[in-house]
Amino acid sequence: MTTNNAKTNGGGLKSLYLKEDWWAVWIGLATVAIGLILWQFGGSIKAITLSFKSFSNFADLPGLLAPLVPKMLILYAVLLVVLTIATAIMGRSPVKFVAGFTLLFILAIIVQILGQFTHFKTFNLEAPVLALIVGLIIGNFVKIPEWFDAGMRTEFYVKTGIVLMGATLPFTIILEAGPMALLQASVVAIATFVVIYFAATKLFGLEKPFGATLGAGGSICGVSASIAIGSSVNAKKEHVSMAISMVVIWATIMVFVLPIVCRALGLSDGASGAFIGTSEFADAAGIAAAAQFGDGAMTTFTLMKVVGRDIFVGIWALILAIISVTLWERKKAGETGAQKPSAGVIWERFPKFVVGFFIASIIVTLVNLAVTPEAVAAIEKDVLSPVKNLRGWAFVLCFLCIGMTTRFKALAAVGWKPFAAFTIGVIVNVILGFLFSVFLFNEYWTNVGNGMLS
Amino acid sequence: MTTRPVKETCVQNACFFLPFFESGEWRRNEKSPWKTLKKEASDVKSVRALAAYTERRISRSADCMSFLLGLHDAWDVTVKKDGVWMETETMIYEDILPRLEKAGFTEDDYVLYSEYTRKWGML
Numbered sequence: 001m002t003t004n005n006a007k008t009n010g011g012g013l014k015s016l017y018l019k020e021d022w023w024a025v026w027i028g029l030a031t032v033a034i035g036l037i038l039w040q041f042g043g044s045i046k047a048i049t050l051s052f053k054s055f056s057n058f059a060d061l062p063g064l065l066a067p068l069v070p071k072m073l074i075l076y077a078v079l080l081v082v083l084t085i086a087t088a089i090m091g092r093s094p095v096k097f098v099a100g101f102t103l104l105f106i107l108a109i110i111v112q113i114l115g116q117f118t119h120f121k122t123f124n125l126e127a128p129v130l131a132l133i134v135g136l137i138i139g140n141f142v143k144i145p146e147w148f149d150a151g152m153r154t155e156f157y158v159k160t161g162i163v164l165m166g167a168t169l170p171f172t173i174i175l176e177a178g179p180m181a182l183l184q185a186s187v188v189a190i191a192t193f194v195v196i197y198f199a200a201t202k203l204f205g206l207e208k209p210f211g212a213t214l215g216a217g218g219s220i221c222g223v224s225a226s227i228a229i230g231s232s233v234n235a236k237k238e239h240v241s242m243a244i245s246m247v248v249i250w251a252t253i254m255v256f257v258l259p260i261v262c263r264a265l266g267l268s269d270g271a272s273g274a275f276i277g278t279s280e281f282a283d284a285a286g287i288a289a290a291a292q293f294g295d296g297a298m299t300t301f302t303l304m305k306v307v308g309r310d311i312f313v314g315i316w317a318l319i320l321a322i323i324s325v326t327l328w329e330r331k332k333a334g335e336t337g338a339q340k341p342s343a344g345v346i347w348e349r350f351p352k353f354v355v356g357f358f359i360a361s362i363i364v365t366l367v368n369l370a371v372t373p374e375a376v377a378a379i380e381k382d383v384l385s386p387v388k389n390l391r392g393w394a395f396v397l398c399f400l401c402i403g404m405t406t407r408f409k410a411l412a413a414v415g416w417k418p419f420a421a422f423t424i425g426v427i428v429n430v431i432l433g434f435l436f437s438v439f440l441f442n443e444y445w446t447n448v449g450n451g452m453l454s
Numbered sequence: 455m456t457t458r459p460v461k462e463t464c465v466q467n468a469c470f471f472l473p474f475f476e477s478g479e480w481r482r483n484e485k486s487p488w489k490t491l492k493k494e495a496s497d498v499k500s501v502r503a504l505a506a507y508t509e510r511r512i513s514r515s516a517d518c519m520s521f522l523l524g525l526h527d528a529w530d531v532t533v534k535k536d537g538v539w540m541e542t543e544t545m546i547y548e549d550i551l552p553r554l555e556k557a558g559f560t561e562d563d564y565v566l567y568s569e570y571t572r573k574w575g576m577l
Binding site: 237 | 462463546547566
């Protein structure tokens, strides 16, 4: 078989309003811009945010919730209008989305309230991880109606949340700690990819495109990477299916295991975030794990995952596409030449929401640099704090979706060879992530997490 | 035609490009007659040769298009100035390629692209 892995179908200008990635960018940046404009004129975007207070007795709930009903309706209305418009423009049924999103939002409200229950908090069962658990239980034990699927836009919610996260992460930190994150993430990702690839192809005799697809899923960015690399090297459908299944199984396990390890070892928030960012290969699952710690963990996680790993998926796709057409396929077909994939694949595979993440970070950083220290404090209170609140809602919606769409019975059957190859990689990934985050750079990541860099 | 009965976590978009003007020369490190014509001294003979080549090429693409349409009934077909694009998400390329080969179509007759998307919206 000879194939051409050089197709570039980024969709041109149409992708700016047809792709979820770009909608996440527009919604995230618009939120930040509106927040800053409102602040400039003495208002605040916090009018659309919603938080619940802690409680230890369910009998207190009616009294706590009654005053918040108008805010619940406002947040619901704003999210519904914005997301439905985006969904309709992207060509999906707005009616189905409204129905699905409404139910999802009700579940998110319930999870956010339960996350404030003091007894749950004792066991670190706060809203993000609770959303994942509730989602997994519903998804695997309750028959979910088809119309509900329309509201479960996992990627849309997590990408929007990541763009909003950019606003809360100063660009100066990205510039300062980014290179270190890049170094650590690259060493671990390359080592993990090589281990999985060679275990799959040399040790277990699997096909090279399959090995590359497995390796990408376990080392770069989970399902997104498996899909990008699977497409670039023209892997077989059943192989991509298996790679995705492996990612889902291990990512779900790691959401619970990594935070337990971090707490058991008493790691700082910064080191925990760096460890999770290095060793949890799926973005959304990693956020669910890092969100169990403080803001410092989210900062180092984001640096490691988004800055250190996600932005390189396009480069990985190009390199592997070149290897595929120049080595694997040529060898197989006995040919003397093959068409080279174009560099356009880098941009095609680039996760566009990362652009929004960087722009949001740059905008807020520049504004902060241009105003007085008092104004910086006001921006923190009236703009960034509400943005963090909205980010939290985006992630809770995302984690509910992850749980409800992760139906273990529907995972593709995986043979023992791919499972073994992937598992070896997961072990290497966790060990290297731990060594770098805890032994080599513990102090560094702890300082980054505490905002005490340089 | 049905896809394989396996539990799937992704959707494959199998896309076949049937070229009007080239016949896999790039795979053999050869130059397309369209490219050599521009560089070499052009005369009537070489233009007629190009016309014959192009007729064969387009006719071959039409044959391949006809075969693929007979093989499966859910193609999204787009004809562009440089060739025909045929895409499907309901039949995987692993099932299509052996049939193409058996029908006598070679790698010179098409370019295959496969693109995957999530079947679920997770992770």
